[in-house]
Amino acid sequence: MNPILTGFKEALTLIFNLDRELLSIISLSLMVSGTALVLATAAGLPMGAFMGLKKFPFRGVIISLMNTFMGLPPVVVGLFVYLILSRSGPLGFMGLLYSPSAMVIAQCILAFPIVSSLSHAAIVHVAPVIRQASMTLGATPFQVTLNIMREARYGIMSGVIAAFGRVMAEVGAILIVGGNIAGYTRVMTTTIALETDKGNFELAIALGIMLLSLSLLINMFLYVIQKKGMVTIVR
Amino acid sequence: MLFLVLIVPVSAQQLETTSAERIRCASTTSTENSGFFDYILPVFEKKTGIRVDVIAVGTGAAIEIGKRGDADVVFVHAKEQELKAVKEGFFVYRRDVMYNDFVIVGPDNDPAHIKNVQSVSKAFKHIAENSSFFVSRGDKSGTHTKELTIWKIAGIKPRGYTWYLEVGQGMSKTQRIANEKRAYTLTDRGTWLTLKDKDNLEMMIVFEGDPVLFNQYGVMIVNPEKHPHVKYREARKFVDWLVSGEGQKAISSFKDKHGNQLFIPNAYR
Structure with missing residues (x-):
């Protein structure tokens, strides 16, 4: 009777009978948020390194803005x-507008400051001795930057994970720019919002449970990568 | 940033399914939430091969989306606003499609005693005099527009009173809020019938039947002279089908779980 309990039951049923519609919703969620995250990381990491390692006018202002x-x-x-x-x-x-591309752009804007701010924080916390040691050993400025980023990889990874969490859970932006069109721009969070509106609380809760489980899986994967220190730094 | 703008469309192009003909229809939450489009659009797509993508927002927002050229067709329920937008040149080829009606729903014990009043404006007056909670959509939707019209007829300006709650949410959430607050609200019969049991609403229809509560749905095409990218030919096919005998029959065969007909076709009265 309780929608939360029946929600759990329905979540299991949904997972075992994955239908095509649900699969396409899940894969669109992953595709949109994943693409946004990759682009935001590609832009955010250099930005974070720049803010952390270079002195430039209005640096404090830029950091506060980020x-x-x-x-x-x-x-x-x-x-x-x-x-x-x-x-x-x-x-x-x-x-x-009203296409997956628009959703990627919106989520990219949301993820970019998180990746750059948190990687900046991680980079400034790297002991100065690393920088000095690299320089005395004759590293080029680019190699020095790479060394520092390698040292900061745990912190940087946390930033990427936080940004991923944000875009996967986000509904406000993609609802406006994607339009929640069935079979085209409908992702997990917007489906949850719609099913809640339609009074299908069990289904909405079930989808919420699936979304969380999916995030858990991805985070476990990221944790393993982090542990192994296999992070390849994207330029 | 420029780099992002350039790369995103390329990378996301693969995400987009290739379909020869698809049009975009801005519509209201009442049609989407009741399952109306899920029922009727496949029938149209099967016949014509044209896929209709629905963006469900409030009537005010749907008209605005159309005005900006971000949809091909607008399917809403605020006839006066629609006719005004047609007159302003934003839309062409407006047609009546179907109707249902608005009802006042409220707590079972009907604290403002409006069950047996003669007109909907009298009912609103009773609610105001009794200071019973009233939940307003407050979002420029078709339902909100109708509600404001009724307050105007009743000669009451409800904004600012503590019993008048503007929530700015869709119809289903507004009904739920009214239920929790033991308040009255104006709703369309379709949303009420669809959600009354699903949401365990401890409310009932306390007033219905006044001609003022008539709820006309209409469809119109975004003016291709203003927005040349509008798929007028396909949009025209959609509108023509909706008002055709076949489309009208499909509309009347749409029923909710309990077998209630939610929309009554009236393209050709």
């Missing part, structure tokens, strides 16, 4: 991206 942007409200990001991509907006000619 820290603030970690708390960007998804709805605001969604609205911003909507207005940019709308047919009446500056990039409307690209026809990207």
Whole structure:
């Protein structure tokens, strides 16, 4: 009778009878958030290293801004991206609104400050001796940076994991720019929101449980990578 | 940032399924949440091969999406607003499609005693005089527009009173809030019938039947002269099908779990 309990039961049933629709929803979630995370990391890591290792004017301001942007409200990001991509907006000619691409862009904006801020924090905490030692051993500035980032990899990984958590759980931005179109831009979080609206609480809870389990699996995988220290640093 | 903008469309292109013809329809939560589109769109797609992507928001937002050119077709329920937008040149080819009606739902014990009043504006007056809680959508949706019209007829400005709760949420959430607060609210019969049992709402219909509560749904196409990318030909096929004998028959055969017909076709009255 209790929707939470029946939700657990339904979650198990759903997992055992994975239908095509649900599979496509899950894979779209992973694809959108995964692509956003890769792009945000590719841009955020150099940004974090730059903020951590270089002295430049307004550095403090930039760092504070990045820290603030970690708390960007998804709805605001969604609205911003909507207005940019709308047919009446500056990039409307690209026809990207209400597509998975638009969702990737929005989530990228949400993930980028987290990756850059947290990797910045990890990098500044690397003992100065690493930098000095690398330099005395004749490393080029680029090699020095790589060494420092290797030392900071645990912290950087935490940043990437935090950013992943944020985009996987996010619903406000992708609802606005994706439109929650069935079979096209419907992902796990927007399905949960819709099923809640439709009064299908058991199904909504079941999907929530699946989403959490999926995140758990991915985080366990990331933990193993972190443990093994196999992190290959993306330039 | 430029790098991102350039690379994202390429990388995400693979995500997009290739379909020859698909149009985008901005519509309301009441049609989506009741399962109406899930029922009717496959019938249309099977006949024409045109896939209709639905974006379900409130009526106000749906019209705005259409005005900005972000949809091809708009399917909503606020006739006056629709006609105004057509007159302003944002939309063309507006057609009546179907109707149902609004009802006032409230707590079983009906504290404001509106069960037997003669008109919906009288009912609203009773609610105000009794200071009974009233939950308003407050989101410029079709239902909200209708509610504001009724307050106007009743000569009451409810905003600012402690009994008047503007929640800014969809119909299903608004009903749930009304249920928790033991409040009245205005809802469309479709959403009420669909969710009354599912949500265990301890409420009942306390007022219905006033002609003011008539809820007309209409469809219109985004003006291709304003937005040249609009798929007018496909959109026209969709509208023509909705108002055709076949489309109208499909609409009337849509029933909820208990066999209630939620929308009554009236394209050609």
